[in-house]
Amino acid sequence: MKLSEIHYSNKFDDLDSQLKNFINQEKHVIFIDSKLSSIINLDPKFKIFEIEINESTKDLNTIQKIWKIMFSESLDRSSKIIGIGGGVLSDLVGFATSTFKRGANLSLVPSTFLGMVDAAHGGKTGFNNEFGKNQIGTFFIPEKIFICTEFLDSISEIEMNNGIIESLKAGFLGDKEIIEMIYQDKLNNLEEIIKKSIQVKYNILKNDLRESNERMFLNLGHTIGHLIEKDSNYSISHGQAVAIGMLKGFEISESKFNLNSSIRDEFKSFLNKQSMKTEYSFNSNQSELKEIISNDKKVTSDVVKFVLIKNIQEPVLIDFSINDLLEVLTNA
Numbered sequence: 519m520k521l522s523e524i525h526y527s528n529k530f531d532d533l534d535s536q537l538k539n540f541i542n543q544e545k546h547v548i549f550i551d552s553k554l555s556s557i558i559n560l561d562p563k564f565k566i567f568e569i570e571i572n573e574s575t576k577d578l579n580t581i582q583k584i585w586k587i588m589f590s591e592s593l594d595r596s597s598k599i600i601g602i603g604g605g606v607l608s609d610l611v612g613f614a615t616s617t618f619k620r621g622a623n624l625s626l627v628p629s630t631f632l633g634m635v636d637a638a639h640g641g642k643t644g645f646n647n648e649f650g651k652n653q654i655g656t657f658f659i660p661e662k663i664f665i666c667t668e669f670l671d672s673i674s675e676i677e678m679n680n681g682i683i684e685s686l687k688a689g690f691l692g693d694k695e696i697i698e699m700i701y702q703d704k705l706n707n708l709e710e711i712i713k714k715s716i717q718v719k720y721n722i723l724k725n726d727l728r729e730s731n732e733r734m735f736l737n738l739g740h741t742i743g744h745l746i747e748k749d750s751n752y753s754i755s756h757g758q759a760v761a762i763g764m765l766k767g768f769e770i771s772e773s774k775f776n777l778n779s780s781i782r783d784e785f786k787s788f789l790n791k792q793s794m795k796t797e798y799s800f801n802s803n804q805s806e807l808k809e810i811i812s813n814d815k816k817v818t819s820d821v822v823k824f825v826l827i828k829n830i831q832e833p834v835l836i837d838f839s840i841n842d843l844l845e846v847l848t849n850a
């Protein structure tokens with residue numbers, strides 16, 4: 519399976535030149551998160567369309583708008599379709615491109631840390647509907663991904679933490695140097711952290727793109743994280759929720775696999791240093807939580823595929839009955 523080709527830069531001028539070389543006067547459109555147009559100035563010759571995005575417009579309506587632009591610009595399957603933005607924009611443009619004429623040529627320019635280390639990679643696309651987040655989607659690998667770290671100069675602390683937690687997750691799954699770099703505050707070397715985080719994801723994806731087995735490792739912290747996000751009505755950020763999910767997972771790993779408790783202690787100290795929460799109490803009752811968790815895409819017949827670690831770089835999938843999981847969560 520062919521994964522995306524990645525190009526790096528740390529200045530918008532270099533990104534602009536990379537895009538010029540790539541587009542090379544061919545038929546193209548660039549969809550950009552409208553909040554970015556005041557941040558980056560791209561070559562005025564590019565065909566650029568601003569899309570107003572947020573989690574509540576990550577829906578079919580916005581997909582229709584994107585398709586409409588593709589048709590009115592007379593794009594065909596070989597046209598170059600480029601999405602510049604965070605995970606919301608890349609999921610939307612990815613889905614619209616994957617279904618336009620049964621699949622056109624997609625490239626992504628992630629503008630958030632989470633996008634750079636996670637959302638742009640691996641081909642998951644999708645949008646939300648009344649049944650939940652990302653319930654409709656496709657697997658569709660972008661041809662190219664352009665990572666420009668100048669985007670990170672303008673993102674908020676919460677968005678930065680969302681990405682740092684995903685990078686740490688990659689570290690726990692497959693590269694302990696990422697953890698060391700982040701704990702030692704080597705954020706001046708972001709490009710290295712990004713490259714290493716992507717490598718962990720690609721090592722997993724090359725064996726299991728469609729999430730039948732190993733790709734589920736990437737859900738470390740996410741089963742509980744999603745539950746917290748939903749229970750808090752999304753007032754808790756994704757990174758914060760996943761961080762608490764990972765802490766809880768490490769605690770479970772300690773009892774099931776004798777995971778050294780120093781891993782949880784160090785992670786907890788890091789979260790404290792970042793002024794992030796380390797605990798959460800659920801508002802919903804057991805049966806409401808059961809209903810939320812049953813909608814998780816990783817659940818079949820009341821059993822959730824749950825990711826733990828036996829050690830750093832040794833992830834493991836276990837079958838956890840929903841009732842047992844809820845008992846661990848609500849009897850803490």
Ligand SMILES: NC(=O)c1ccc[n+]([C@@H]2O[C@H](COP(=O)([O-])OP(=O)(O)OC[C@H]3O[C@@H](n4cnc5c(N)ncnc54)[C@H](O)[C@@H]3O)[C@@H](O)[C@H]2O)c1
Pocket residue numbers: 551553554557571572573576603604605606607609629630631632633636637638639640641642643651652669670672673674677680
């Ligand atoms: N496809 C995947 O594999 C995958 C993986 C993880 C997450 N996701 C999806 O990604 C989404 C979250 O992505 P996200 O965290 O990047 O959020 P996002 O795309 O909503 O961006 C977060 C906010 O930052 C703004 N923003 C983006 N870039 C900016 C910049 N450079 N400077 C200033 N502001 C900027 C956006 O306008 C938005 O307000 C969720 O919808 C999630 O489902 C997908």
